[in-house]
Amino acid sequence: MSLMANLYVGTSGLQTSQNALNTTAHNMANLDTEGYTRQQVSQGTRAYQTLEKRNECIAWKQIGTGVEYNNCKQVRSDFLDKAYRKESGRYAYYDISQKALEEIEDQFQEMNGTEFSQSLNNLWTAVQELAKDPTSAVTESALVTRANEFLTKAKSVYDGLVSYQNNLDSSVYDIVKNINDIGDQIRALNEEIVNIESGREEKANDLRDARNLLLDKLGAYGKIDYSEDIFGNVTVLFEGSSFVTTDHVNHMGIDVKLESSVGFATPYWEYAAVKEYDKEGKEVVTSIEGAHIFDLTQTISTATDTDIGKLKAVLLARGDHNATYHDIVESEDYYNRNIAQSVIMNVQAEFDQLVHNVMTAINKVMEDAESNPATMDNTLGKAADFTMFIVSNEEDKLAYKVDDQHPAGSIKTGFTIKNSQVNPILLTDPTTFTFRTVEGNEDTATVAALKEAFTRSDYTLNPNVYTKNSITSYYDSLISQIANTGDKLKNVAAAQEQTVSSIAAGREQIVGVSSDEELEYMIQFQNAYNASSRYINVVSEMLEHLVSTLGA
Numbered sequence: 001m002s003l004m005a006n007l008y009v010g011t012s013g014l015q016t017s018q019n020a021l022n023t024t025a026h027n028m029a030n031l032d033t034e035g036y037t038r039q040q041v042s043q044g045t046r047a048y049q050t051l052e053k054r055n056e057c058i059a060w061k062q063i064g065t066g067v068e069y070n071n072c073k074q075v076r077s078d079f080l081d082k083a084y085r086k087e088s089g090r091y092a093y094y095d096i097s098q099k100a101l102e103e104i105e106d107q108f109q110e111m112n113g114t115e116f117s118q119s120l121n122n123l124w125t126a127v128q129e130l131a132k133d134p135t136s137a138v139t140e141s142a143l144v145t146r147a148n149e150f151l152t153k154a155k156s157v158y159d160g161l162v163s164y165q166n167n168l169d170s171s172v173y174d175i176v177k178n179i180n181d182i183g184d185q186i187r188a189l190n191e192e193i194v195n196i197e198s199g200r201e202e203k204a205n206d207l208r209d210a211r212n213l214l215l216d217k218l219g220a221y222g223k224i225d226y227s228e229d230i231f232g233n234v235t236v237l238f239e240g241s242s243f244v245t246t247d248h249v250n251h252m253g254i255d256v257k258l259e260s261s262v263g264f265a266t267p268y269w270e271y272a273a274v275k276e277y278d279k280e281g282k283e284v285v286t287s288i289e290g291a292h293i294f295d296l297t298q299t300i301s302t303a304t305d306t307d308i309g310k311l312k313a314v315l316l317a318r319g320d321h322n323a324t325y326h327d328i329v330e331s332e333d334y335y336n337r338n339i340a341q342s343v344i345m346n347v348q349a350e351f352d353q354l355v356h357n358v359m360t361a362i363n364k365v366m367e368d369a370e371s372n373p374a375t376m377d378n379t380l381g382k383a384a385d386f387t388m389f390i391v392s393n394e395e396d397k398l399a400y401k402v403d404d405q406h407p408a409g410s411i412k413t414g415f416t417i418k419n420s421q422v423n424p425i426l427l428t429d430p431t432t433f434t435f436r437t438v439e440g441n442e443d444t445a446t447v448a449a450l451k452e453a454f455t456r457s458d459y460t461l462n463p464n465v466y467t468k469n470s471i472t473s474y475y476d477s478l479i480s481q482i483a484n485t486g487d488k489l490k491n492v493a494a495a496q497e498q499t500v501s502s503i504a505a506g507r508e509q510i511v512g513v514s515s516d517e518e519l520e521y522m523i524q525f526q527n528a529y530n531a532s533s534r535y536i537n538v539v540s541e542m543l544e545h546l547v548s549t550l551g552a
Contacts, residue, residue, distance in 0.1 A: 004543070005065075006535075006539045007536060007539055007540070008065065008066060009064065009065060009066040009535070010066075010532050010533075010535040010536035010539060011066070011532075011536070012046060012065075012066030012067050012068065012532075013066065013067055013528065013529075013531070013532030013535065014529060014532045014533065014536070015069065016043055016067045016068065016069045016528075017525050017526075017528040017529035017532060018529060019041065019069045019072075020041040020043070020069070020521070020525040020528075021522065021525045021526065021529065023039050023040075023041050023072055024041075024518050024521045024522045024525060025522075026039060027039055027513045027518050028513070028515065028518050028519075028522075030513065031513050031515060034213065035209050035210065035212060035213030035216070036209050036511075036513065037074045037075065037076055037205070037208070037209050037212065037511045038074075038075050038510075038511055038512060038513045039072050039073070039074060039075070039205055040072070040073055040074075040075050041069065041071075041072055041525075042069075042070040042071040042072070042073055043067055043068065043069060043070060044067070044068050044070045045064060045065075045066075045067060045068065046064070046065040046066045046067065046068045047065060048062040048063065048064055048065065049062060049063050049064075049065055050062050051063065071203065072202075072203060072205065073203065073205075074203070074205050074208060074209075074511075075510055075511060076212075076510065076511055077506075077507060077510050077511075080503060080506055080507040080510065081212070081215075081507065083503050084216065084219070084500065084503045084504060084507055085215060085216060085218075085219030085220075085224060086219065086223070086305070086308065087496065087499050087500050087503055088216070088219055088220050088500050089219045089220055089221070089222060089223060089224075089308040089309045089310075090302070090307055090308050090496055091220075091493065091496040091497055091499070091500045092220045092221070092309060092310040092313065093307050093308055093309055093310065093312060093313040094307070094313075094489055094492045094493040094496055095313075095493050095496075095497075096310055096313035096314055096317060097313050097316075097317055097343060097489050097493075098486065098489040098490050098492075098493045100164075100168070100317040100343045100344060101343055101482060101485060101486035101489055102486065103164050104161065104164075104343065104344065104347050104482060104486075105482060105483070105486060107157055107160040107161055107164070108157060108479065108482075116153055116154070116157050116475070117475055117476075117479070119146075119149050119150045119153040119154075120150060120358075120471075120472070120475055122146045122149065122150070123143075123146040123147060123149075123150045123358070124454055124471075124472055125146070126139070126142045126143045126145075126146040126147075127143065127447075127450055127451055127454060128451065129142060129143075130142070130143050130435070130447055130450070131444075131447045131448070131450075131451055134435040134436075134442045134443055134444065134446075134447045135434070135435055135436055135442050137430070137431050140430045140431050140433070140435065141430040141431070143430070144388070144422065144426045144427060144430040145430075147362070147388055147389070147422055148422040148427065150355075150358070151355070151359075151389070151417075151420065151421065151422060154351075154355045154417050155417055155418075157351065158348065158351065158352065158417045158418070161344055161347065161348050161351075162322050162348075164344065165264075165318050165319065165322065165344055168314050168317060168318040168344075169264050169265055169318055171314055172254065172264075172265040172267065172311070172314055172315065172318075173254060173265060175221060175310060175311050175314065176252045176253075176254055176265075176267050176311070178217075178221070179218065179221050179222075179238070179252060179311070180249070180251045180252055182214050182217060182218045182221075183218075183236070183243055183244050183249040183250075183251070184249055185210075185214055186211055186214050186215070186218075186234060186236065186244050186249075187244055187248070187249050189207050189210055189211040189214070190211070190232070190233045190234060190244075190246070192204065192207055193207050193208060193211070193232045193233075194231050194232045194233060197231075197232050198231070204232075211234060215234070215236070218236070218238070220309070220310055221309055221310050221311050222238055222239050222293075222308065222309030222310070222311050222312060223238070223239050223240070223305060223308040223309055224236055224237065224238055224243075225237040225240075226244075229246070233246045238293070239293055239294060239309075239312075241269060241293070250269060250270070250271050251270050251271075252267050252268065252269060252270065252293065253267070253268050253269075253270040253273065253285070253288075254266065254267055254268075255267075255268055255285065255288050258285070258286075258287065258288055262320075262321050262322055264318065264319075264320055264321070266288065266292075266320075267293050267294075267311065267315070268288040268291040268292055268293060269291045269292075269293060270291075271291075272288075272290055272291035273285045273287065273288045273291040274286050274287040274288075274289070274291075293311075294311075294312050294315065296312075296315060296316060296320075296341070297337045297338070299341075300316075300341060316341055316342055316343075317342060317343050317344055318342070318344060319339075319342035319344055319345035319348075320338075320342075320345075321345070322348060322418075323339060323342075323344075323345035323346070323348040323349040323352070324348070324349060324352045324356075324416045324417075324418070325349060325352045325353035325356045325414075325416065326349075326414075326416075327339045327345070327349045328349045328350065328353055328462050328463065329353075332463035332464075335349075335462060335463050335464075336463070336464070339462075340462070340464065343485070346462070347478075347482060349462070350461050350462060350478050350481075351417075351478065352416055352417050353459075353461075354459075354471070354474050354475060354478065355415075355416075355417050355420075356414060356415050356416060356417075357459050357471060357474070358471055359388070359389040359415040359420055360414070360415055361453035361454070361471065362387075362388045362389065362450065362453065363387040363388055363389055363415075364453070365446060365449045365450045365453055366386065366387050366388060366433060366446075367387060368446075368449065369443065369445075369446040369449075370386065386423065386425065386426070386432055386433045387423060388422065388423060388426065389415060389420050389421070389422060389423065390420070390421060390422075390423050390424075391415065391419050391420060392419055392420060392421040435447060453471070454470065454471045454472055455470050455471075455472065456470055457469055457470045457473075458470070459471070459474050461474070461477055461478060461481060465477075465481075
């Protein structure tokens with residue numbers, strides 16, 4: 001090779017070292033940039049110049065032509081990326097579920113000194129005091145007051161649960177919007193990356209970092225699967241359905257009419273919904289059958305990856321309606337499919353069942369007393385049917401009156417927290433129900449039956465629990481169930497958080513920028529640059545010497 005050609009060898013070293021220094025400086029500048037992936041220089045030799053080919057020789061006679069800057073690649077682990085996105089989605093699921101249980105515990109206020117259990121205990125105390133002196137106006141008035149206090153507090157707790165349901169429902173809109181926005185951004189980045197890399201001259205690494213960060217965020221919202229084609233496009237499946245394709249994004253919509261009786265938001269795939277045109281020519285959704293994003297009746301299990309994603313956690317925790325005791329007595333299969341997996345609906349139904357049992361038990365004792373000829377003094381000269389609790393809603397009241405005319409389960413009647421109130425007659429005059437016999441004696445039988453109604457173990461929390469409770473122990477069992485479930489979810493969330501942290505740490509060791517390591521590379525490439533510069537100087541001096549000598 002001529003000395004002139006050697007100058008190009010030195011120049012290639014200068015150029016490659018300069019590019020490597022630029023890459024190292026770029027890494028250092030993005031030391032704290034979220035989602036940034038360390039970039040690494042790949043160098044290789046330029047094509048050799050063949051001077052002679054001889055078959056009897058082991059190798060041809062060749063000389064090098066310098067170094068070449070082959071590529072600037074990202075250092076990532078696909079395995080850790082997929083593991084991180086799946087496990088972060090699982091952590092988000094249990095974190096939401098845990099927070100929902102904490103909110104429910106706050107609604108019952110067992111730690112704040114104004115707990116609901118106090119109102120139940122006060123009612124039971126009033127029954128006991130009444131048993132000591134059934135005909136006292138003071139004890140009769142105390143019973144009515146405590147009953148009204150009990151129902152008022154129950155309504156407050158139930159309204160708090162409904163309010164939290166509504167808050168979760170509002171968050172569904174934000175989550176769906178964020179998911180759609182992420183899909184649009186991934187699609188836009190796909191197009192930019194393909195445009196830049198189509199010439200196969202450079203890599204759009206910073207854009208790839210932005211896309212990877214979006215995939216990390218998307219993984220927290222639900223179960224995702226993704227793949228990259230040879231052109232650089234990433235296609236994404238969300239919960240098994242096509243979300244981001246090579247040319248468009250399948251957006252999610254929200255329905256508040258077709259699926260929910262109380263107007264809760266139901267996410268669905270817009271492309272799969274049945275649509276028609278109204279009179280004004282506007283396209284409207286008429287059915288989302290087959291367009292659901294989730295099957296919320298599936299059993300939640302880590303083994304089947306059904307416990308992934310913030311969106312599913314919110315939908316399950318919220319449920320699809322305000323639950324009552326009817327959801328428990330409907331059937332075991334209905335309860336397990338529609339209620340059991342929703343932390344709020346399950347507690348709503350069990351709590352409403354407690355209040356229903358209290359009201360029904362008290363009313364049953366009073367109705368039996370009125371139908372007993374020995375205690376007819378309660379109805380003489382007065383309107384009949386003096387019960388402690390009555391149905392307040394007119395529609396429910398009508399159904400309640402005709403309940404005996406319908407077979408069991410054919411009509412949903414009975415006391416719930418929402419449709420009940422204390423009898424206004426008793427609120428006006430607590431002594432209306434006299435607790436006296438016809439002879440004017442104390443009606444000890446009715447009071448004894450009232451006490452037995454509170455202590456008789458006839459009630460279970462739900463079809464999956466076989467331990468029977470009395471009215472006085474039912475609430476303790478309910479709170480214990482909430483506490484145990486919350487503790488379990490808290491432990492799972494904590495363990496999952498550690499798993500995510502461990503994977504994130506392992507991934508950071510690969511993709512993260514180390515300032516010490518980059519400084520070492522900077523010194524290495526600086527020395528290489530200096531060496532190439534000295535090489536060019538030497539070749540230049542040799543050329544100058546030859547020209548000067550020949551000229552002389």
